[in-house]
Amino acid sequence: MPRSPSRDRSDRFTGFRGYVREPDRYARAKSAALLSAGVLVGLWLVVEAAHPRAAAFHTHGELANPHAAWDQNCAACHKQHGISDFSLSTVLNAQDRWHDLTCTKCHAGPSHHQTMDAEGVAFHDKCSNCHHDHAGRTASLTRIADHHCVRCHENLPGHTSGPTNYEKTVTSFASAHPEFKALRDYPPGTNYAPRKLKFSHAVHMFPGMGTGMSPDRIRELSGDDAARRYGEIRSKTPVALACASCHQLDAQVPTAADPPGESRQQFDQISLLLRGQPRAAVQPPRAAGAYYLPVNYDAHCKACHPTGVPGGAVGGGDNALNVAGFLVPHRLQMTEAEPLVRGGFWAQLAKASPAVAKAKLPGGRLDPAPAPDVTATFGGEIDRLTRTALAWMVADPEPAKAEDRPAAQGVACAKCHAFTGEGKAAKVEALPQHTVWFAHARFNHVSHRGLTCAECHPGTGPFTTAPPPRPNETEPVAILGVKSCQACHAPAGTRVEQADKTTTTAAGVRHGCTDCHRYHNGDRPLHGLGSPVRDPHTPQTLADFLSGGKK
Amino acid sequence: MLLSKNWSVGRRVAVILVVTAAAGLIPYAVMRATDSWVLPSSRTGVLLGLLGAAIIFFEMALYVRKKFRRFKGWPPLLWNVRVWLWVHVVLGIAVLPVILVHGKYGFGGFVPALTMVLFLATIASGVWGLVVQQWLPQELIDTVPDETVASQVNRVAAAYVGRKPVVWSKEHDRDRTGEIFRLLESLTLEGAEPGEVLPAPGGGAVVAARSEALVRGKPAEELWKFCEGLLVPYLERGRSSGSPLASEYDARRRFMQLRESLPAEAWDAIGRLEQLAQYRREWDAQQRVNGWLHAWVPVHLGLSAAMTGVMLVHAVRAMKYW
Numbered sequence: 001m002p003r004s005p006s007r008d009r010s011d012r013f014t015g016f017r018g019y020v021r022e023p024d025r026y027a028r029a030k031s032a033a034l035l036s037a038g039v040l041v042g043l044w045l046v047v048e049a050a051h052p053r054a055a056a057f058h059t060h061g062e063l064a065n066p067h068a069a070w071d072q073n074c075a076a077c078h079k080q081h082g083i084s085d086f087s088l089s090t091v092l093n094a095q096d097r098w099h100d101l102t103c104t105k106c107h108a109g110p111s112h113h114q115t116m117d118a119e120g121v122a123f124h125d126k127c128s129n130c131h132h133d134h135a136g137r138t139a140s141l142t143r144i145a146d147h148h149c150v151r152c153h154e155n156l157p158g159h160t161s162g163p164t165n166y167e168k169t170v171t172s173f174a175s176a177h178p179e180f181k182a183l184r185d186y187p188p189g190t191n192y193a194p195r196k197l198k199f200s201h202a203v204h205m206f207p208g209m210g211t212g213m214s215p216d217r218i219r220e221l222s223g224d225d226a227a228r229r230y231g232e233i234r235s236k237t238p239v240a241l242a243c244a245s246c247h248q249l250d251a252q253v254p255t256a257a258d259p260p261g262e263s264r265q266q267f268d269q270i271s272l273l274l275r276g277q278p279r280a281a282v283q284p285p286r287a288a289g290a291y292y293l294p295v296n297y298d299a300h301c302k303a304c305h306p307t308g309v310p311g312g313a314v315g316g317g318d319n320a321l322n323v324a325g326f327l328v329p330h331r332l333q334m335t336e337a338e339p340l341v342r343g344g345f346w347a348q349l350a351k352a353s354p355a356v357a358k359a360k361l362p363g364g365r366l367d368p369a370p371a372p373d374v375t376a377t378f379g380g381e382i383d384r385l386t387r388t389a390l391a392w393m394v395a396d397p398e399p400a401k402a403e404d405r406p407a408a409q410g411v412a413c414a415k416c417h418a419f420t421g422e423g424k425a426a427k428v429e430a431l432p433q434h435t436v437w438f439a440h441a442r443f444n445h446v447s448h449r450g451l452t453c454a455e456c457h458p459g460t461g462p463f464t465t466a467p468p469p470r471p472n473e474t475e476p477v478a479i480l481g482v483k484s485c486q487a488c489h490a491p492a493g494t495r496v497e498q499a500d501k502t503t504t505t506a507a508g509v510r511h512g513c514t515d516c517h518r519y520h521n522g523d524r525p526l527h528g529l530g531s532p533v534r535d536p537h538t539p540q541t542l543a544d545f546l547s548g549g550k551k
Numbered sequence: 552m553l554l555s556k557n558w559s560v561g562r563r564v565a566v567i568l569v570v571t572a573a574a575g576l577i578p579y580a581v582m583r584a585t586d587s588w589v590l591p592s593s594r595t596g597v598l599l600g601l602l603g604a605a606i607i608f609f610e611m612a613l614y615v616r617k618k619f620r621r622f623k624g625w626p627p628l629l630w631n632v633r634v635w636l637w638v639h640v641v642l643g644i645a646v647l648p649v650i651l652v653h654g655k656y657g658f659g660g661f662v663p664a665l666t667m668v669l670f671l672a673t674i675a676s677g678v679w680g681l682v683v684q685q686w687l688p689q690e691l692i693d694t695v696p697d698e699t700v701a702s703q704v705n706r707v708a709a710a711y712v713g714r715k716p717v718v719w720s721k722e723h724d725r726d727r728t729g730e731i732f733r734l735l736e737s738l739t740l741e742g743a744e745p746g747e748v749l750p751a752p753g754g755g756a757v758v759a760a761r762s763e764a765l766v767r768g769k770p771a772e773e774l775w776k777f778c779e780g781l782l783v784p785y786l787e788r789g790r791s792s793g794s795p796l797a798s799e800y801d802a803r804r805r806f807m808q809l810r811e812s813l814p815a816e817a818w819d820a821i822g823r824l825e826q827l828a829q830y831r832r833e834w835d836a837q838q839r840v841n842g843w844l845h846a847w848v849p850v851h852l853g854l855s856a857a858m859t860g861v862m863l864v865h866a867v868r869a870m871k872y873w
Contacts (some may be wrong), residue, residue: 019700021701024701034858056661058661060660086870
């Protein structure tokens with residue numbers, strides 16, 4: 001009788017039917033895998049507990065360079081939360097716990113604008129809402145994505161607690177950015193105060209400045225040092241100014257180690273002109289070169305335009321005396337200049353008439369003596385000359401040809417300055433502080449030094465045609481509009497129509513809000529990083545600092 | 552049921568892959584299109600993280616449930632292992648988008664990244680397991696009609712050679728009393744009384760079956776040599792023995808040569824020997840298929856356990872600072 005296949009199969013296991021109680025290799029492998037996983041996780045826990053850099057395993061990215069010291073120390077910036085901090089209502093608020101930072105241990109971040117509404121204040125109280133770290137060593141903590149700014153600036157009135165003077169809707173630099181404030185409402189209107197200083201680039205950037213100004217004439221006006229600064233090989237060659245003759249970057253003061261060159265030479269020449277004055281006032285020792293220093297009268301104007309008063313005639317007939325004009329110091333109001341002018345005329349009159357200097361003065365009560373004739377009217381003449389000179393300084397009755405003006409006379413204040421009031425009460429109008437024109441934005445001239453100045457500052461020369469007889473001495477704001485920036489700073493390929501109707505194609509240079517603007521300290525935008533309002537409340541020791549600061 | 556057994560293998564595999572891919576990619580496509588990403592630390596992100604962790608713990612519980620397979624709880628459906636396995640598969644795919652969205656489709660720092668990599672590897676191994684479970688069992692039925700218990704293949708095959716004298720003897724230390732040697736003895740031994748124990752030419756001993764051998768002389772030696780040199784090692788160690796019988800073509804050729812040298816009366820016995828070699832070939836194939844069918848489980852389990860451990864470290868550390 002043939003065996004059935006089932007029986008055959010069954011018989012194969014005769015003698016070892018208990019095999020089912022023995023783990024096969026897959027069962028053993030499962031146990032081994034579980035055991036291995038458990039051992040590995042256990043080892044990891046040991047590493048977590050013992051490794052000094054264990055915290056670095058958990059971050060989602062390296063900290064930026066300024067914070068690199070705390071890559072392994074989460075508690076340096078993050079407040080730790082224990083079991084007691086959790087409740088049913090807060091357990092999901094991980095982001096709030098994550099944003100519970102201690103930035104102000106080291107950073108004081110002044111508020112943006114006081115007019116921000118309560119929601120905005122609450123949002124901006126958490127630094128990490130905008131400043132995102134853990135994005136790698138080289139990531140910028142201050143280059144903030146546009147949407148952080150647009151959050152409010154796309155509808156600014158909706159995010160302020162009161163009226164605002166700023167543009168109501170700004171969404172991007174490339175496509176929805178207002179014109180520069182200085183150019184809006186120009187000519188003079190709401191946002192623009194006319195310049196208080198008379199100056200014409202058309203005159204000054206033309207060789208000889210329309211008056212045949214030469215080094216010889218400068219020597220006559222202000223001496224050899226001034227003539228050397230502007231001198232050419234041939235001293236009768238008309239002086240041709242360049243932008244850098246007056247506009248200097250806030251760059252480093254050259255030292256003896258610096259190679260001789262144009263900048264070194266220029267600095268040395270300016271130093272000569274400023275002899276006796278603190279040089280650091282106009283040349284800070286180490287600066288970034290972002291801005292141009294203010295034009296300084298003593299360094300840049302005085303050589304051609306020394307301030308002074310004209311002389312005059314005293315007396316009449318055969319006894320008439322000609323009193324010469326003389327120079328007076330700069331930076332004086334009329335009330336301050338008046339005694340100097342009066343004293344100057346005393347000296348000039350005495351020089352013109354030695355008899356006056358030698359005249360006997362009245363003797364006194366016990367020795368009365370008659371006053372000489374010439375002294376009888378001396379005081380009155382001095383008063384008259386002083387009054388005339390002060391009126392001249394305020395009115396600037398310029399002679400027909402500037403080159404005919406006596407060197408000793410100098411120029412009147414009113415040649416450049418505007419006045420309020422009259423006579424002795426006249427006051428030079430204060431000049432607005434325009435070292436930084438973009439008060440709410442940053443600009444770095446050094447970064448743009450590849451361009452000529454006139455590319456962005458139209459109407460500043462150099463000029464090859466003679467200036468008109470009556471040049472515009474208050475000039476428009478000499479800067480192109482925001483579209484000239486967008487020629488480079490816009491997404492690559494963006495076509496921008498410029499003011500001159502030409503069309504440029506943007507190069508894709510960065511164009512984020514924070515490339516020009518800074519958020520903090522919005523009400524005091526000229527307070528830089530060095531401002532005391534940014535100082536931490538409690539400076540720390542190095543040991544405290546490196547360990548994450550005082551808790 | 553998610554997958555019908557009436558579907559073709561290709562259709563079932565396609566459904567698994569499409570559903571898994573959709574689960575992983577659709578949330579990404581939606582969030583990318585709407586640019587509304589869920590931050591891991593947001594309320595939604597944390598909620599998803601907690602939900603994912605809960606699912607993962609349930610998935611891990613399947614191992615425990617299988618360990619205590621005989622446990623009967625109430626209601627029975629809740630404790631049914633097959634139902635657990637089905638829910639395990641469904642939630643295993645469902646947890647993929649949950650964790651990916653929680654992680655913002657990124658990796659984060661080292662530990663979160665390690666957790667995510669282990670998680671993805673676990674899901675991948677699980678999906679792989681699901682796919683092979685659709686395909687290989689049928690393959691096994693088709694290619695191994697005479698299958699046996701895969702883990703016992705070596706033992707079953709070696710049993711045709713003989714028995715181990717003691718339990719701790721090595722597999723190749725068998726006593727040569729198995730079916731092969733009984734057949735050889737029946738064909739080749741002579742000059743002995745039936746039932747007499749005689750030394751076998753290839754070593755060992757056999758019990759004589761008849762007094763006159765069916766196969767004698769050189770053919771008998773060749774037959775013994777064939778069995779001792781090729782068949783027995785192949786049955787004991789399978790492919791690793793290096794026997795040409797591992798090849799069906801070679802085996803057929805060699806058994807054909809063997810038949811030509813033997814009288815026709817011996818062919819039945821030779822046929823049985825060929826069948827034993829065929830068994831071993833099928834069982835080798837069965838072991839290979841079985842390996843593909845089950846080897847992923849330890850990998851899946853190990854990855855799951857490691858991922859769960861690292862996930863706990865990640866969660867505790869994150870909660871401490873979040």
